[in-house]
Amino acid sequence: MKQKITLPLSSYQKFIIFILAITQFSVILDFMVMSPLGDMLMKSMNLSTKQFGIAVSAYAFSAGISGLLTAGFADKFDRKKLLLFFYTGFVIATFFCGMAHTYPLLVTARIVTGLFGGVIGSISMAIITDLFAMEQRGRVLGFVQMGFGASQVLGIPISLYIANKWGWQSPFLMVAGLGAVIALAIAARMQPITAHLAIQRERSAIDHLVHTLLKKNYRTGFSATALLAIGGFMMMPFGSAFAINNLGINNDQLTMLFMVSGIASLFIMPLIGRLSDKVDRFKIFTVASLWMVTMVLIYTHLSVTPLWQVVILNVLMMMGIMSRMIPSTALATALPDMQDRGAFMxxxxxxxxxxGGFAAVIGGMIVVQPHKSAPLQHYDTLGFVVAGVTFFCIFMVYRVSVLVKRKAAETAAAKEAFKAETEGSEEKTETTVQPV
Structure with a gap:
């Protein structure tokens, strides 16, 4: 098997990795914290599973709409300025989430948060694609997406602790305070990222959006990513309610459950990132997907279970879920051309x-809770739905992998042809020049 070359990272690249990782940490925590707070929210506001699913999907829908509206402009500006603008808006909106005391106000605040927060991940991916070679991206994504694990190790346990002490609004205020510090660091240390501006074509924002949407190869990547999101969004919002009401876990044990899963992810993410720079990414994705399907079907069929068993099964399930994220994201970043990256992302x-928004709504319609303390019904049905979607997703990621390999081969061939043409021109020049 051909060994891939590992390129070293500069000190500035390491800073970019750190700032993007901690930015992702805050954005992911803001979204992820809705799941562990789910049982608390449903009981304190007397919400049904359907209402809670809408509260979760409100962020997802507004984030999706925001991304589409800004896609045409994404390659028209300095990526640093875009990141700072949307992240500042995200921080302010998260603060208002912490000030919401009714269900309508909470949903409204989540919509505004999604309008700003939903674009940050795509801007970060565009920055990574601009500043890091393909041979580095597995490692980089492994570290940046450690924000997911860090949010579980540090963010969610702390959030649950202060939520139990000062109310469910307090975690959002904590994220807003952290975000203000991160925004200052971005403004002070990150350099402008403008290389893509030099090769922009004269298109309007709408034309650029339509151009990106109409490219067949890009649509394949879009389809694979959408399918990838459906499974997680179906199960995740009701994870804490399932653990508490079906598995017999209390709030203190729930904190430990998230913490252990997060610690495991801190080890898994960098390992998978390095592995994806050395081994075929589709193979890693396929193995991880099959593993995830197996664990999801086991986990969603559990009833009251000892804590140690729940922890082990949860970690094993998260291994599969997280191990899919890095190789699939690395493949997706290789699809767009430089001038289309911002719009594509x-x-x-x-x-x-x-x-994911549709998945959360559908999940809320499938899962039923007869009363506040009753076990969730039909959570096992979600497991079967997720398994079916995952198998279709494997096929779509395979198509992305084929397109990426074809593009890499064409690029390499073009470089070789250019090199041969250049060398041929030099030899021709040498033979035609006569000595005086």
């Missing part, structure tokens, strides 16, 4: 969020 993120 925005649309990709938007479709992911919109698909």
């Amino acid at each position: 925005s649309i990709n993120s938007s479709l992911q969020q919109i698909a």
